[in-house]
Amino acid sequence: MLGMFQAERLKLKRTMAKKLLFLGPLLVVIHGFMVPQYLITNAYNWWYVMIFPGLLALFAALINTYEEKKLHYRAVFPLPISLRKFWINKVLTLAYYLTLSSFLHCFILVLLKYFIFPHYGETYLISQMLLASMVLLLSVLWQLPFCLWLAKKLGLVITVLVNFTANVILGIAFSTTAYWLLCPYAWGIRLMIPLMKIYPNGLKAGSEAAAPLLATSNWSIMLSLTLALTLFAGLTWLTALWFEKQEVK
Template sequence: MYLYLKSEMIKTKRTKIRKMLLMIPLLGSLLAIGFSFLGGSEIVPLSVETIINHWGILWLSVLIALTTGLLNNLEKKSTNFKTIIGLPVNIQKKEWSRILFSTGLVAVGSLLLIAALIVTSLLIQTSPHLVSFSSCILAVILMFFTSLWQIPFCLWLSRKTNLFITLLLNSMLNLNLGSLFAPTKDWWLIPYSWQLRVQIPLTKMHSNGIPLPKSSELLSYSVIPIAVVLSLLLFISLTLIAIRSFNKLEVKS
């Protein structure tokens, strides 16, 4: 497996994939801070919480879609997967390594977001305002775990369609379905709402970006283990489906 992972690492050197890891957390953070300053002095102390909220609503799903989509594009534009099919390699291990590699890239992106949160809290000393900084870090980590299922899904989808459709579908479903269902009792039925739902009790902020009252039912921590377990189960299921689909890959002549 190490050799397969090493192959993916070498393949992505000097590509847009690695640049996305820095650009997306930075862009998402700067835009969120910009929105906070536009909101006035009362909103500025909420900058860290706002960055996390925006990350869950849009940018995390964008990062996953771009990472997996660009990874598939490398194969499509070079040999259209002919190299993989033609070589004596284990196809299932190859796809599994691509999923693991994409997971590692998204993890790095999440760590870079945490770094952006640290810088923001140092520049704006009153932020975070609603919760402790440790709660904000935990929120980012849990959002990573509850979005893992999107990685095998986007790898499969971008292989079947293209980067544009994958980016549009994954980001728009998250932006619309996720933010719509996250604050409802049916949040667990919609996978796109999981990453938003787990950050609500940790940041004390509604998915629409408004601070919640202390009596709100949305502040219950009981949803966190449910969301994590559901996401891991869906990740395993979609990974098996993606590997089986990749194993049946046929190269078009």
Template sequence: MLKYLQAENLKYKGTFLKKLILIAPIVTLLFGASSGQWVQPNSFNWWYTLILQGYISLMAVMTNDVEQKKLRYRAVLGLPISLKKVWISKVLVNGIYMTFSCMILLVGILLAGPLIANTIPVFRIFAGAGLIVVTSLWQIPLCMFLAKKLGMLGTILINVGSLFVLGDLTVLTSMWWICPYSWTSRIMCPILGYLPSGGRAEIGSPLLNPIVIPIGIILSIILFALLMIVTANWFEKQEAN
């Protein structure tokens, strides 16, 4: 499996996809910095309520384009290799890239701490960055499937649009657990103490109940595993055109 991962990583050498790893969190930090003393919570909010979804969508599209535009996947589908492992390695490489971006964001948020008065405890910053990764992984196989089927426009519209419509409708309700697009936003409330809108959660608010954290983690891992299995089996049946 390691060779598959190495091969996938090499495909993106010198591409804009690699540059996005750094660009996406830096843009987020710049947006967050525009709010002055609220740079830490606003950087988090910009990241998990908008920029991360667009970033994951673009990664999936670019990953697909590397194979699709040059040889329409014939370089992969015509080889005596495991197509399941190829797909899984693509998903995992995108997951690694996303993790690196979250870590860059984390470093930026930590560095901003000494410069402002309204700081988030360091442990909560680390926990928030890690949980964003875990609860967003399921989007990667989904977006990669959408990218191959619908291209860039369809992928972005569905992934980002679902966040705005479905996520916003459910995140602050008792039915938040039904919609995957609300999971990250909901568990960030007790972790950071701020609402997805950027406002500080009131003391005693049910939105600060930490019980949502293990529920969100478990649901995210289950959905990621299911989407990985379903999309890997689908990719295994692909044929070169």
């Protein structure tokens, strides 16, 4: 598995997909200099509502596109390797780079807040920001095998449109309701309300009548993360079984 992981990393060397994951967090720098008094709120809000879901879907779809360009996986199917392990390793590689991108976003915000704009606006603990980034990452990992499978079936454009639209529409719509646990796309967005006190529309939770601090118990937070990791493991395994049955066309 380690050899497969190294091979996947080599495939991404000097690719646009890898660059996007590191360019995405840098967008918060531009926004931070524009509105420093709302640096953390805006950077996290734009990150989990728009930038992160778009990056995730596009990254997974591009990974599949690179393999499709190489003779439609014909360079993989004849090899004496487990196709199931190959697929699982590809998903884990996606998770690895998504983790780097997520914590780069957090690291940049810490630098901006504490070293460049220390006297502006909001106050967030570094531990609070790290926890929010980790929780958000865990809550969306399940989308990686789903997007990779969707890209293999329907292509890059459809994958990005479907997953990004579902995040923006379903995720936001369910996140502020009592039924948020029923929609996987809403889990990460909802958890930013108790952890960062940020609504999907950018309002500070509890600051206005339109943005009450929604009750989100520790039990429901743990349950949503458990469901997210279970869904990630289940989708990874099911899509790996599906890929194992594929044949060269």
